[in-house]
Amino acid sequence: MTAYDYIATKAAQLWATTAFSGMEPGNMIMIMIGAGFIYLAIAKEYEPLLLVPIGFGVIVGNIPAVAGMTLSVYEEGTVLKYLYFGVEKGIYPPLIFLGIGAMTDFSTMLSNPKLVLLGAAAQIGVFLTYLGALTIGFTPQEAGAIGIIGGADGPTAIFLSSKLAPALLGAIAIAAYSYMALVPVIQPPIMRLLTTQAERRIRMKPSREVSREERIIFPVVAFLICTTLAPGAVVLIGMLFFGNLLKECTVTDRLALTARSAMIDIVTILLGFCVGASTNAQHFLQARSILIFCLGAVSFAVATAGGLLFAKFMNLFLNEKINPLIGAAGVSAVPDSARVVQVVGQQEDPTNFLLMHAMAPNVAGVIGSAIAAGILWSQLAN
Amino acid sequence: MILSLEQASSSIAFSLAPLLEEHGIPLAVMGMLVVFLALVLVVAFITILPRVVAQISAPSPPRPMTDPAAEDVLPEETLVVIAAAVAATVCRPHRIVRIRGLTPEDHGWSLEGRLQHHQSHRIPHRDRR
Numbered sequence: 001m002t003a004y005d006y007i008a009t010k011a012a013q014l015w016a017t018t019a020f021s022g023m024e025p026g027n028m029i030m031i032m033i034g035a036g037f038i039y040l041a042i043a044k045e046y047e048p049l050l051l052v053p054i055g056f057g058v059i060v061g062n063i064p065a066v067a068g069m070t071l072s073v074y075e076e077g078t079v080l081k082y083l084y085f086g087v088e089k090g091i092y093p094p095l096i097f098l099g100i101g102a103m104t105d106f107s108t109m110l111s112n113p114k115l116v117l118l119g120a121a122a123q124i125g126v127f128l129t130y131l132g133a134l135t136i137g138f139t140p141q142e143a144g145a146i147g148i149i150g151g152a153d154g155p156t157a158i159f160l161s162s163k164l165a166p167a168l169l170g171a172i173a174i175a176a177y178s179y180m181a182l183v184p185v186i187q188p189p190i191m192r193l194l195t196t197q198a199e200r201r202i203r204m205k206p207s208r209e210v211s212r213e214e215r216i217i218f219p220v221v222a223f224l225i226c227t228t229l230a231p232g233a234v235v236l237i238g239m240l241f242f243g244n245l246l247k248e249c250t251v252t253d254r255l256a257l258t259a260r261s262a263m264i265d266i267v268t269i270l271l272g273f274c275v276g277a278s279t280n281a282q283h284f285l286q287a288r289s290i291l292i293f294c295l296g297a298v299s300f301a302v303a304t305a306g307g308l309l310f311a312k313f314m315n316l317f318l319n320e321k322i323n324p325l326i327g328a329a330g331v332s333a334v335p336d337s338a339r340v341v342q343v344v345g346q347q348e349d350p351t352n353f354l355l356m357h358a359m360a361p362n363v364a365g366v367i368g369s370a371i372a373a374g375i376l377w378s379q380l381a382n
Numbered sequence: 383m384i385l386s387l388e389q390a391s392s393s394i395a396f397s398l399a400p401l402l403e404e405h406g407i408p409l410a411v412m413g414m415l416v417v418f419l420a421l422v423l424v425v426a427f428i429t430i431l432p433r434v435v436a437q438i439s440a441p442s443p444p445r446p447m448t449d450p451a452a453e454d455v456l457p458e459e460t461l462v463v464i465a466a467a468v469a470a471t472v473c474r475p476h477r478i479v480r481i482r483g484l485t486p487e488d489h490g491w492s493l494e495g496r497l498q499h500h501q502s503h504r505i506p507h508r509d510r511r
Contacts (some may be wrong), residue, residue, distance in 0.1 A: 113428035140405040
C-alpha cells in the first residue's frame with residue numbers, strides 16, 4: 001500500500017466517522033430552522049425562554065449519528081432518550097402547570113366572573129380543527145392532538161399528543177410553540193377585522209378587590225367542579241390549582257417560590273430542548289408536518305375569532321358592555337394574548353387599559369383548554 | 383423527503399364521512415358543551431363565592447350589653463388595699479381620682495422602672511442648700 005493509498009483510506013475512514021457523511025438536505029433545513037428560532041428569540045424576543053431551548057434542540061437533534069453510535073431521542077439507551085422520557089410520558093407538562101399555577105393570579109377572573117365564558121368560547125378552535133383534521137384523513141386520535149394546538153397552550157398540546165399521537169408529538173409541539181410565539185403577529189389582524197372602532201374603544205370598570213379567603217377557596221372548589229365533569233383533565237388542572245393554592249395560602253411561600261422559579265425553569269429547559277431534539281428531519285420533515293402547521297394556524301385563528309365573537313354576543317345582553325378585544329385573550333397563551341389585547345386597545349385609545357381585564361379570559365382559557373384536552377383524551381384514548 | 387411528500391399527499395383524502403361517525407361532530411359538540419358547562423359552573427361558583435366568604439368570616443354575634451359602670455366597680459376590699467398602698471408610698475396628703483388596670487400598651491413595668499431610675503439620681507435644688 002502506498003502512502004497515498006494509506007492517507008486516502010484514513011481520510012475516508014475519518015469522513016465516515018464525521019457527521020458530514022450522514023448529513024442530508026433535510027437535516028440542513030432543520031438546522032437552519034433551529035438557527036432561525038434562535039434568531040427570532042434573541043433578535044425579535046419572540047418567546048425567548050422557549051425558542052432558544054427548542055431552537056438549539058432542533059440543531060442537536062439533526063446532527064446525524066455515525067453508524068453504530070446511538071445518540072438521538074428515538075434510540076434506546078441514549079442520554080437524550082432518557083431526557084425525552086419526560087416528554088414521551090407526559091411528565092413535564094403537569095410540572096409546568098404546577099409552576100404556572102404558582103404564578104397565576106386569578107383575582108381579575110374572580111372579580112368579573114362572566115369573562116370566564118370567553119375562555120370557554122375560544123375552545124371552539126380546538127373542536128373545529130379536530131373536525132377539519134378528521135376530514136383530511138387523520139385518525140380521531142391524531143385529529144384530537146392536532147386540534148388542541150388551538151388551545152394555545154404548549155404543555156397541554158404536548159401532554160395530549162404524548163397520550164394520543166406520540167408519532168406527531170414533535171410537529172405538534174413545534175407548531176404550538178411557534179404559534180404562541182407568533183401571537184402578536186396572528187391575532188391583531190383578526191381582532192381588527194371582527195371589531196368596529198367603537199367596540200375597540202369600550203372602557204370597562206376597574207376590577208373589585210378580591211379577598212384572601214376567596215383566592216384560597218377558589219382553586220379547591222374549581223378543581224372539584226372541572227375534574228368531576230372532565231376527569232381526563234385531573235393531572236393538568238390538578239397541578240394548576242395545586243400550584244395556585246401554594247401561592248394563595250401564603251403559608252407555603254417557599255414551595256410556591258420554587259414551583260414558579262427554579263422548578264419551572266428546569267422543566268422548561270428540558271422540555272424545550274427535548275422537543276427540539278425530537279425534530280429529526282427523517283421523522284419531522286413530512287407532508288403531515290406541514291399539514292399540522294396549517295391546521296394549527298387555522299385552529300389558532302378560529303379560537304381567536306371564537307372568543308371575540310362570543311364577547312360581541314354577550315354584549316347583546318349586558319348593560320355594562322365588555323370590550324370584545326378581550327375575547328381574543330381566551331385562547332390562553334398566557335400572558336402574550338392579554339398583552340396583544342392591551343396593545344391593540346391602546347392603538348385606538350391610549351388611555352384605555354385592558355390588560356387586567358384580558359387576564360380573566362386568558363387564565364380561563366388555560367382552564368378551558370385543559371378541560372378540552374381532558375375530554376379528548378378520555379373519549380379517544382381507547 | 384420527496385418520497386415521503388408524495389406518499390403523504392397520496393394518503394390525504396378529503397372526506398366528510400368521518401364527521402358523521404361517533405368520533406366526529408357528536409364528540410366535538412359534546413366537548414364544547416362540557417367545556418361550557420364546567421366553566422358556567424365555575425362562573426356560578428365565583429359569583430356566590432363572596433357571599434359564602436362573608437358567611438364564613440362573619441363576626442361573632444355581639445355579647446349582650448352590660449352596664450359599663452357596673453363592670454368598673456371594684457370590690458371594697460381591693461379599693462382599701464390600693465388606697466393603703468398609695469398612702470404608704472406617697473406619704474403626703476393625696477386624693478385617688480381614678481384607678482385603672484394597666485394594659486400591655488402601657489408598658490407598666492418599663493414605666494415603673496424608668497420612674498425609679500429617674501428618682502434614683504434626683505439632683506437637689508440649689509435654693510435648698
